[in-house]
Amino acid sequence: MISDMDAELFPLEQAPERAGSLLSPEMAGEQTNPxxxxxxxxALNLSKTFLLGGEVIRAVDHVSFAFTEGQFVAILGPxxxxxxxxxxxxxxxxxxxxxxxxxxxxxxxxLGGNQEHRFRRQKLGFVFQAFHLIPRLTALENVMLxxxxxxxxxxSARHERASDLLxxxxxxxxxxxHKPGRLSGGQQQRVAIAxxxxxxxxxxxxxxxxxxxxxxxxxxxxxxLKQLAEQGRTVIVVTHDSSVAGVAxxxxxxxxxxxxxxxxYVPPVLxxxxxxxxxxxxx
Ligand SMILES: Nc1ncnc2c1ncn2[C@@H]1O[C@H](COP(=O)(O)OP(=O)(O)OP(=O)(O)O)[C@@H](O)[C@H]1O
Numbered sequence: 001m002i003s004d005m006d007a008e009l010f011p012l013e014q015a016p017e018r019a020g021s022l023l024s025p026e027m028a029g030e031q032t033n034p035x036x037x038x039x040x041x042x043a044l045n046l047s048k049t050f051l052l053g054g055e056v057i058r059a060v061d062h063v064s065f066a067f068t069e070g071q072f073v074a075i076l077g078p079x080x081x082x083x084x085x086x087x088x089x090x091x092x093x094x095x096x097x098x099x100x101x102x103x104x105x106x107x108x109x110x111l112g113g114n115q116e117h118r119f120r121r122q123k124l125g126f127v128f129q130a131f132h133l134i135p136r137l138t139a140l141e142n143v144m145l146x147x148x149x150x151x152x153x154x155x156s157a158r159h160e161r162a163s164d165l166l167x168x169x170x171x172x173x174x175x176x177x178h179k180p181g182r183l184s185g186g187q188q189q190r191v192a193i194a195x196x197x198x199x200x201x202x203x204x205x206x207x208x209x210x211x212x213x214x215x216x217x218x219x220x221x222x223x224x225l226k227q228l229a230e231q232g233r234t235v236i237v238v239t240h241d242s243s244v245a246g247v248a249x250x251x252x253x254x255x256x257x258x259x260x261x262x263x264x265y266v267p268p269v270l271x272x273x274x275x276x277x278x279x280x281x282x283x
Contacts (some may be wrong), residue, residue: 037068039102039268040202040234041090046099048085048257059085061257062099067250068268069202072229073236074245077254083238084207086254090236091205092120104202121150125196127225129208131188133180139166139191140176146198165194169224186217193224197233204228206237210244222247 048060059082067073075083088094089101092108101109104123111119126132133142143162147153153161166176169190180188189209196204206225210218218241226247229235237244245251253261 036269037070038104039066040069040104041236042066042100042102043090044100044102046086046089046101047097048082048089048094049097058257060089060096063254063257063259065252065259065262065265066268067234067236069232069234070229071234071249072226072247073234073250073252074248075236075238075252075254076240076245077260081254082257083254085257087205087207087236087238090203091124091126092116121146122199123202125199125201125204127189127192127196127204127206127209129211131180131185131192131212133188133191133195135180138177138179139171139183139187139194142180142191143194143198146195150199162194162198165198166191169194170220184217186213186220189213189217189221190224193221193228197228202233204233204235206235206239208239208241209237210239210241219243 042065044064046060046063047058050057050059061082063086075086077083085094089096090103092111096109099109100107103119106119108116108119133139134145137145140159140162143165144158147158147161163173163176167173171187171190171194175183175187180191183191189212193209196206204225209225210221213221222241222244225235225237225244229249237248239245248264250265251261251263252259252265253263
């Protein structure tokens, strides 16, 4: 079913078709179950190749999986195995060379320009190892920014929500008006997590979120991400950190761009029927 937000993003006659599914439309339709968690991220033979000095590098090589709301997924693998490239593909920060990627029921590989930006802003939250906060903005302003870009909220509503989110992630109120340069790594990562969830995304993508903080803060960051998954979001984390892997519901191991192990992975049955484009239909 196309949600209200999707309908706003993609008027029905322009709605991108799903390019494919791990299940047939019949199976997905027949087995619809209202209590089954919805699939939020679905990759089908997703690949990314780079050409480097005449050499073809298969950074992500025919990868397929589907994750549902509420899942905490760790992507593991040796250096150069394709973890970050896969995460960037999932986040739309890079385009796949081939394959399909459905996010929250929409084939994102077919989005372009503004549609893509709006989709990412509304459905995805990013957390990076290096935090990537805007240095000239305070913690509060950094969290307000995604809401401002999305639009539809008054300044005081944005302020109130940002302040609430910063409290939720445990940033002391006396730090809310500090710029990132005056915050510790752990405090900056809390701000980055608050910013990632500012627009209440369905999916959170994190690239080594504990890579730049001490072990104690790392555990706190993991707890926060785990809570976000328990609240119903899909949280996908690229990590070398065994304690992140330890709390994950699903562990996905990559080597040379291919999945070599999917631990605890159960292919979900799609909760919603596959959307097919209806040509010429008016809203
Ligand atoms: N822009 C690019 N151009 C050429 N090759 C690239 C590019 N980006 C990544 N690669 C190559 O793709 C492969 C996968 O890289 P990727 O950064 O995804 O690995 P990773 O598992 O995240 O590594 P690490 O754990 O060290 O961050 C590597 O061989 C890398 O050199």
